[in-house]
Amino acid sequence: MSPGRRGALGLTACLPAGGAWAAAADVGVLGSQMNWTAIVMFGIFVGITLWVTKWAARRTRSAADFYVAGGGISGFQNGLAIAGDFMSAASFLGISGLVFASGFDGLIFSIGWLVGWPVLTFLMAERLRNLGKFTFADVAGYRFDPGPIGTFAAAGALVVVAFYLIAQMVGAGQLIRLLFGLDYVVAELLVGGMMMTYVIFGGMTATTWVQIIKAVMLLAGATFMAGAVLWQYGFDVEKLAARAVEVHAQGDRILAPGTLISDPVSAVSVGLALMFGTAGLPHILMRFFTVPNASEARKSVAWATTWIGYFYILTFIIGFGAITYLIPNPADYFVNGEIAEGLKGGSNMPAVHLAGAVGGDIFLGFISAVAFATILAVVAGLTLSGASAVSHDLYATVWCKGNIDQATELRVSKITTGILGIFAVAVGIVFETQNVAFMVMLAFAVACSANFPVLFMAVLWKDCTTRGAVAGGSVGLALSVALTVLSPAVWEASFGNPAGSAPFPYASPALFSMTAAFFVIWLVSVLDRSEQAARERAAFPAQLIRSETGIGAARASRR
Amino acid sequence: MNQGDVVARVAANPKFPQFVSARNGYSNIMAALMVAVYFGYILLIAFNKPFLATKLTAGGTLSIGIPLGLGVLLFTIVLTWIYVRRANTEFDAARNEIVKDASR
Numbered sequence: 001m002s003p004g005r006r007g008a009l010g011l012t013a014c015l016p017a018g019g020a021w022a023a024a025a026d027v028g029v030l031g032s033q034m035n036w037t038a039i040v041m042f043g044i045f046v047g048i049t050l051w052v053t054k055w056a057a058r059r060t061r062s063a064a065d066f067y068v069a070g071g072g073i074s075g076f077q078n079g080l081a082i083a084g085d086f087m088s089a090a091s092f093l094g095i096s097g098l099v100f101a102s103g104f105d106g107l108i109f110s111i112g113w114l115v116g117w118p119v120l121t122f123l124m125a126e127r128l129r130n131l132g133k134f135t136f137a138d139v140a141g142y143r144f145d146p147g148p149i150g151t152f153a154a155a156g157a158l159v160v161v162a163f164y165l166i167a168q169m170v171g172a173g174q175l176i177r178l179l180f181g182l183d184y185v186v187a188e189l190l191v192g193g194m195m196m197t198y199v200i201f202g203g204m205t206a207t208t209w210v211q212i213i214k215a216v217m218l219l220a221g222a223t224f225m226a227g228a229v230l231w232q233y234g235f236d237v238e239k240l241a242a243r244a245v246e247v248h249a250q251g252d253r254i255l256a257p258g259t260l261i262s263d264p265v266s267a268v269s270v271g272l273a274l275m276f277g278t279a280g281l282p283h284i285l286m287r288f289f290t291v292p293n294a295s296e297a298r299k300s301v302a303w304a305t306t307w308i309g310y311f312y313i314l315t316f317i318i319g320f321g322a323i324t325y326l327i328p329n330p331a332d333y334f335v336n337g338e339i340a341e342g343l344k345g346g347s348n349m350p351a352v353h354l355a356g357a358v359g360g361d362i363f364l365g366f367i368s369a370v371a372f373a374t375i376l377a378v379v380a381g382l383t384l385s386g387a388s389a390v391s392h393d394l395y396a397t398v399w400c401k402g403n404i405d406q407a408t409e410l411r412v413s414k415i416t417t418g419i420l421g422i423f424a425v426a427v428g429i430v431f432e433t434q435n436v437a438f439m440v441m442l443a444f445a446v447a448c449s450a451n452f453p454v455l456f457m458a459v460l461w462k463d464c465t466t467r468g469a470v471a472g473g474s475v476g477l478a479l480s481v482a483l484t485v486l487s488p489a490v491w492e493a494s495f496g497n498p499a500g501s502a503p504f505p506y507a508s509p510a511l512f513s514m515t516a517a518f519f520v521i522w523l524v525s526v527l528d529r530s531e532q533a534a535r536e537r538a539a540f541p542a543q544l545i546r547s548e549t550g551i552g553a554a555r556a557s558r559r
Numbered sequence: 560m561n562q563g564d565v566v567a568r569v570a571a572n573p574k575f576p577q578f579v580s581a582r583n584g585y586s587n588i589m590a591a592l593m594v595a596v597y598f599g600y601i602l603l604i605a606f607n608k609p610f611l612a613t614k615l616t617a618g619g620t621l622s623i624g625i626p627l628g629l630g631v632l633l634f635t636i637v638l639t640w641i642y643v644r645r646a647n648t649e650f651d652a653a654r655n656e657i658v659k660d661a662s663r
Contacts, residue, residue: 257624549658
C-alpha cells in the first residue's frame with residue numbers, strides 16, 4: 001500500500017466525517033498500551049465540560065432553554081458552535097490524510113465542504129430565524145397543515161441524523177480504540193454516556209459550549225501544527241512544496257488534480273449535494289434558532305464560514321507537512337518501517353503522527369484528546385436535533401396538535417434523548433465491521449433532496465401547498481436513498497457486487513433526486529385546487545412579511 | 560398596538576416590496592456568484608487538468624491549481640462577509656424604518 005493508494009479511490013469512498021476510517025478498522029492499536037497522556041488530557045476536557053453542563057443544567061428549565069438555549073447565544077459564539085458542530089474528527093484526520101496521500105485532491109475535497117455556507121447565508125439564514133422557533137419543521141410548516149408537514153420534516157430530519165450518527169459512532173469507536181487503546185465497546189459506551197449527559201442535563205446550552213470549547217481546541221491545535229510546519233520552512237510555501245515533491249512517491253503529481261474528479265456528472269452531483277445539503281442538515285439549521293435575531297443569525301454563519309475555511313487551509317498545510325516529516329522517517333511512522341506497508345494506524349493517521357513529530361508526546365496526547373472531544377461535540381448536536389424532531393415535531397406538534405405544556409414537552413425530549421443515545425451506542429456496535437463510508441454522503445444527499453427543497457419552496461414560493469411540499473419532499477427522500485443503495489459506494493463496496501455492476505453509476509444522487517423533488521413540489525402544488533391550498537396561498541403575504549422583517553418572530557425568553 | 564395592524568400596514572407600505580426585491584436581488588446575485596465560482600472550479604478540474612498543473616514560475620514547484628483552490632476558499636469567506644456587512648447595515652436600516660413606520 002503506497003501513500004498514493006487513496007488517490008485511486010472513488011469520490012464517495014473518501015468523503016469524510018466518520019466513514020473514512022472504515023479502512024482503518026483492522027489495524028489495531030497505535031501503541032501496544034493505553035495512551036495515558038491522551039487519557040489525562042481528555043479527562044481534563046471531560047472535567048471542564050461536565051462543570052459547564054452543571055452550570056447549564058441550572059439554566060435549562062423550559063423547552064426553549066432545552067432546544068435553543070433560550071435564544072440567548074451571540075452571533076460570534078454561535079458561529080464557533082456551528083464550526084464545532086461541522087468540523088468532525090474525520091474532516092480533520094480524513095482530509096489531512098487525503099492530502100498526505102494524493103496532495104491536491106484533498107484541497108478539491110475541502111472546498112466542497114465550505115461552499116454550502118454562503119448559500120445558506122444568502123438564501124436561508126434570515127428567513128429561518130424569522131419564521132422558526134425550535135426546529136426547521138416550524139419554518140417549513142409556518143402556513144401549512146402541521147400534521148403532514150411536521151411528520152415529513154421529522155422523517156427527513158431523523159433519516160439525516162441516523163445516517164450521520166451511525167457514521168460518527170463507528171468512526172468514534174475505531175478512532176478511540178486506535179488513539180487511547182480502549183476497547184471498541186467501551187469507547188461506544190463512553191461516547192454514548194457522555195453525549196447523553198451533556199444533552200439531557202444541559203440541553204442546547206451545554207451542547208453549544210461543548211461545541212465552542214471543542215472548536216477552540218481543534219483550531220488552536222491545528223494552528224500550532226500548521227505554524228510549526230511553516231516555521232520549519234521559513235514560512236515559504238514554495239520550499240514546503242518542493243520538499244514534499246522531493247520525498248513523495250507521486251512526486252510532482254501531488255500538486256496537480258489527480259483522479260478525484262474524472263466524471264463531470266458525478267462531480268456536479270456531489271457538488272450539489274454538498275452545496276445545498278448544508279442548508280438541509282437539521283442539526284445545523286437548529287443552531288439558527290439559538291440567536292436572538294436575524295442579524296445575529298447572519299453573523300453566526302459568517303463566523304462559521306470563516307473558522308471552517310481557515311481550518312481547511314490548515315488541514316492542507318498539515319497534510320503537506322506530514323509528507324515532509326513522515327515519509328523521510330519510515331522506521332518511526334510506517335508499519336515495519338516500510339512505506340509500502342502503509343502508515344501505522346492506517347491512512348487517517350498523518351495528522352496524529354505529525355502532532356507527535358512537531359510537539360512530542362504531550363502534544364500527541366492533546367491532539368488525541370481533541371479528536372475525542374470533536375466526536376462528542378458532533379454527536380451531541382446530532383442527538384439534540386434528532387430528539388427535537390421527535391419531541392417537538394412529532395409529539396408536541398403532530399400528536400398533541402400544540403396542546404402541550406412546556407414541562408411535559410421538556411420531559412419527552414429528555415426521554416427521547418436517552419432513547420437516541422442507546423440507539424447510537426447500539427448501531428455503533430452493530431455496524432462496527434460494516435462499510436459506513438457512504439453514510440455521510442447519503443445524509444447530505446437526503447438533506448439536499450428532501451429537507452432543502454421543501455424549506456426553500458415553502459418559504460419562497462407563494463403557490464406552494466402542503467400536498468406539494470410533502471409529495472415532492474417524499475420523492476426526494478425516497479429517490480436519494482434508493483439511488484444511493486444502487487450506486488457503487490453501496491452496491492459494490494458494501495454488498496460486494498463486482499466493480500462496474502452498480503445500476504446507478506454516479507457518486508451522488510443529488511443531481512437527479514433534488515431536481516425530482518423540486519419538480520414534484522411544483523407539479524403537485526399547481527395541480528392542488530383544494531380549499532386548504534387556497535388558504536395556504538392566501539397566507540403567503542403574511543409569511544413573507546414575517547420572514548423578511550422579523551415582525552412577530554419568536555424572541556429569546558431569558559428570565 | 561395589535562400585531563395584525565402592523566402586518567397590514569407593512570403590506571400597504573410601497574417601500575416594503577422595494578426593500579424585499581432590493582435585498583433578494585442582492586442575495587440572489589451573491590448566491591449565483593458562489594455557484595458560478597464553485598462549479599466553474601469543479602468543471603475546470605474535470606475538463607482541463609493540465610492547465611491547473613501549469614507551474615506558477617518557470618522552474619518552480621507550485622502549480623496554478625494551488626492558489627486557485629485556496630482562492631476559492633478565501634473567496635467563499637470574503638463573499639459571505641461582504642453580504643453580511645451590507646445586510647446588517649444598509650438592509651437592516653431599511654427594514655427598521657419600515658417596521659417603525661408601521662408601528663406608529
